[in-house]
Amino acid sequence: MKRIGIVDTTFARYDMAADAISEIKGSVTGIKIIRRTVPGVKDLPVACKRLLEGEDCDIAMAFGMPGKEEIDKVCAHEASQGIITAQLLTNKHILEVFVHEDEGKDEKELAWVCERRAREHAQNLLKLLFHPEKLTRDAGTGQREGFKDAGSLKKGKHS
Amino acid sequence: MKRIGIVDTTFARYDMAADAISEIKGSVTGIKIIRRTVPGVKDLPVACKRLLEGEDCDIAMAFGMPGKEEIDKVCAHEASQGIITAQLLTNKHILEVFVHEDEGKDEKELAWVCERRAREHAQNLLKLLFHPEKLTRDAGTGQREGFKDAGSLKKGKHS
Amino acid sequence: MKRIGIVDTTFARYDMAADAISEIKGSVTGIKIIRRTVPGVKDLPVACKRLLEGEDCDIAMAFGMPGKEEIDKVCAHEASQGIITAQLLTNKHILEVFVHEDEGKDEKELAWVCERRAREHAQNLLKLLFHPEKLTRDAGTGQREGFKDAGSLKKGKHS
Amino acid sequence: MKRIGIVDTTFARYDMAADAISEIKGSVTGIKIIRRTVPGVKDLPVACKRLLEGEDCDIAMAFGMPGKEEIDKVCAHEASQGIITAQLLTNKHILEVFVHEDEGKDEKELAWVCERRAREHAQNLLKLLFHPEKLTRDAGTGQREGFKDAGSLKKGKHS
């Protein structure tokens, strides 16, 4: 049975983990989900690594909502570097699902993108675990999680 | 008996570690606190790692007060990266408790946020150690340590 | 038989991996190519490391197309750092083949540079694997992958 | 007998290591100092690690004087990250003693701050080695190495 680690924060203003868990449970059976919550995004890397190693999870998701200030951008960058290092030290994927607080024009749009991104990345996680060939089918097609897909480039002889 | 490592700096202009220790001791019994002080924030990562490994602490807190200048921001960033790496190498949490010297409009407000942040993160540490389910109960609710909580996003169909 | 790992993303808007595979297969025989696709560039480092270690690849290519926004530049930077760390932990080369979405004046030029860069780096990979002396022959000659080569500096006594 | 590693650069325009060694030797006896010099600040991390591991030093100091240009700031940042990593890999302290070339209004002031910072950090090193409780006594008191101490925050109810 595959084991999925889910880590999120009390700092975030939307419960993306709940949406992701709902999406996963609505899509597959026979998996085990282990959830942890930490204060902020900088606590995510070690929390994920503990699930991947101590709880023997096969993959993890890290949810965060960095604030609008410059200092928040720096925190998000530090967290991202840590999440990449955690993956390299475990040889397992951690899908980083961050929504920056300035991505939406208002709170409603922000909540909407949170849910969409959480659910679409939950589907990415299931593909990584069970159907990696489906990701390759979409290689280079400009997929976006949350907002509208960018699509493939229009080709042709460039002028 | 759980062992908690506390590291702070002589550079900081407020003794946050004392507030955190007071908060921890006022909340639980039967824990051991080991404190170390280093010159500046860039000395925090290895000092925490030494407590987590050499002194077998279960968790640590790293207190710092970066200055207002650009160079101070860079130092804080380097320290934060190091604190994240220290966690990944030990598989233990280090709660970073930094108050930037430009976070307050005057020294009094700065001292006030130092105490609040130190005490609230001390409570976070106790939850991580003893009641992780309490953090999950607050997942996605916009908790802030020090200033006012941001709260959850107002949801609804975005226009 | 040499084994080559190829990793790309669904975020990219052009299928550079296909061009690289076509270039490799058109140039040599008796090699094994293993391809994986991940959501975005930050997922590339661990995906490459898994191919280099778990699938025993001798070398890998990491394809990505970072977007135009500041946040995309930060993601690309994080991915690049991770790709370098993955190489240091495996002692194997990973050729990073990124085309930034703002490198072309329109979609056609962007698609054109994607194909050129993918194919030229595929040739670099073959040189690294089979003919390293050919790279040394071009040392310091201002090679560029995609756009026009910069060429060697004009020497002479500087004024 | 405690062993202290000292590393500095030929790039720096002031011999801070000499001042630090003079300060250490004037303060304690029965210690062994091992000194190495490297070209620039980016060579400091591995030089320190070699002293901590190969020469079994208990602690090290890394002296550098980054230049005024943007590129120099980046070099200093890279060196600092490396010095932090070197500490995490050895579980030993390395006190980074950098004076930026734009910290003084003229060469004389710069030389003055170099000497003060070198000597004050030499005292920090001796406290870390022999009297860690003295550092804790100064925790949160706004100590500065070189220029005037910032002091503790004035407390009170913030308005």
Added chain:
Amino acid sequence: MKRIGIVDTTFARYDMAADAISEIKGSVTGIKIIRRTVPGVKDLPVACKRLLEGEDCDIAMAFGMPGKEEIDKVCAHEASQGIITAQLLTNKHILEVFVHEDEGKDEKELAWVCERRAREHAQNLLKLLFHPEKLTRDAGTGQREGFKDAGSLKKGKHS
């Protein structure tokens, strides 16, 4: 017999490695030089590490010429971080010899600084290997590789 690793790029517009090898061979005998060439600066870290470990080199030089654009500065930064990490993982020195394409006012001056920097760093390498005491003799004297030395600070009581 000491073994020296030399790595450079096809991206660079000047063959600094050739100058460094000429300088080394003109200065000492009884050493073995092993040279590798990679596409760009981000490929340097692992190439150096492979020479230090797989080819048992005692020390390495990494030559690169980052371009003028912002993206080139980021690449150089990533490469530098990787080169520092490679040193920390091998406990051996890698002298980074980068000339930024905007360091010269024209191509002739750029070529001139390339040769000077390559040769002066080759001498630094020989000192690190055979005469480390010569570097300490120059500690804090403002040495520069390429352009004119900055010299020691003028001391005196600052006003």
